[in-house]
Amino acid sequence: MRCRICTADLPAGAMFCGECGSSTSATPESRRLVDPRPGDTTILHRSPSGVVSVSLPSTAPDPVAVAPPARPGTTFTLRFSTGEVRTVFGTGLVGRNPLPQPGEAFDHLVQIADRTLSVSKTHLEFGQHDGDLWVADRFSGNGTILRRGPDGAVRCEPGRRYLVPRGGLVQLAEQSFEVS
Template sequence: MRCRICGAELPAEAMFCGECGSSTSATPESRRRADPRPGDTTVVDRLRTSQRNSGVVSVPVEGFAAPVPIPEAGHVATSAERPAPPAAERPAAPRFTLRFSTGETLMVFGTGLIGRRPLPQPGEEFDHLVQIADRTLSVSKTHLEFGEHEGVLWVADRFSGNGTVVRRPDDGALRCEPGRRYLVPRGSRVELAEQSFVVA
C-alpha cells in the first residue's frame, strides 16, 4: 500500500503515513486548502442599516463600430447600408440623475449596468458601466441593468445575490423579479442590498 499524498510505501495495517503523517484515507483533493478569497456576493442581514464608506465610478463604454464597406462604382446604397446620422441630428436621449446613498451623484442616459464590477455578456453593448465600491460585497458584480422607455427609467435585476427593491413615491416596496424590467419614475428609490440610489 502507498500513501496517496507523498507516495511512500506503507504496511498493510497502517492508519497514518510514517513519512508525511497523513491519514491513509487522505487524498490530494481532501488536503487542498479552501480558497480564502471572498465569493462573488456575500448574503447580508437586511435588518442591518449601518452604512459603509463606498464610492461610485461611471465608466462610459464606447460601442464597437462596424466597418463601413466601400461601395462598388455605380452602386446605390440602401437604407440599411447608409451610415447613422451624426449625433447632432439624433433625438436627445432623456438623462437621469442617480443620487447614491454614499453621496455620489451621477448623470446617465441610454442603457447601462450597475454593480461592484459590472461586465456585459458577449454581444451586449451599453452606454454606461456604473461601478460601486462595496466592501461588504452585498452588491453583486453585475447587480442590475437599466434603460429608458418613453422617457421613464427602467431597471432589471441581473440575478443578483441579494436582489433589488424598488420604492416608488406613490407605491410601496416592490422586490424585483430577476430578468424582468420595472419602470422607475423620478423620485423613486432603488435598493441594491446595503446600497441604494434615488432617481431624479
C-alpha cells in the same frame, strides 16, 4: 479514443476522462452554459458616447433585439447612498464591477464602492422606454427592491423590467440610489 474536451488519450470503454473529468460523450458545445436571462434584457439601442466608469468598444447590435432609441436629451441623475452622483442616459449596468455579456454593449457602466460585497458584480441593468427609466435585476445575489413613494416596496423579479419614477428609490442589497 480521445477526450473531446481536452484531447487526452482514453482507454477503450472509458466513461470519463481521467485528465479533465468530462464524460466521454461531452462535447465543447454541450459544456457551454445556457444564459438564464430572458431575451428582453439583452441588447438595446446604443449611443456612441457617455460611458461613466469604463470605456467599451462598441459592437453592432442584433437588429432583431434593438429597442427604439431613447428620446434625445432624456437624462436621469442617480444619487447613490455612497455619496456618488451619476448623470445617465440610454442604457447601462450597475454593480461592484459591471461587465456586459459577450455581444452586449451599454452606454454606461456604473461602479458602486461596496466594501460589504452585498452588491453583485453586475447587479442590475437600466434603460429607457418612452422617456422613463426602467431597471432589471441581473440575477443578483441579494436582489433589488424598488420603492415608489407611497405605493410601497416591490421586490424586482430577476430579468423583468420595472419603471422607476423620478423620486423613486432603488435598493441594491445594502446600497441604494435615488432617481431624479
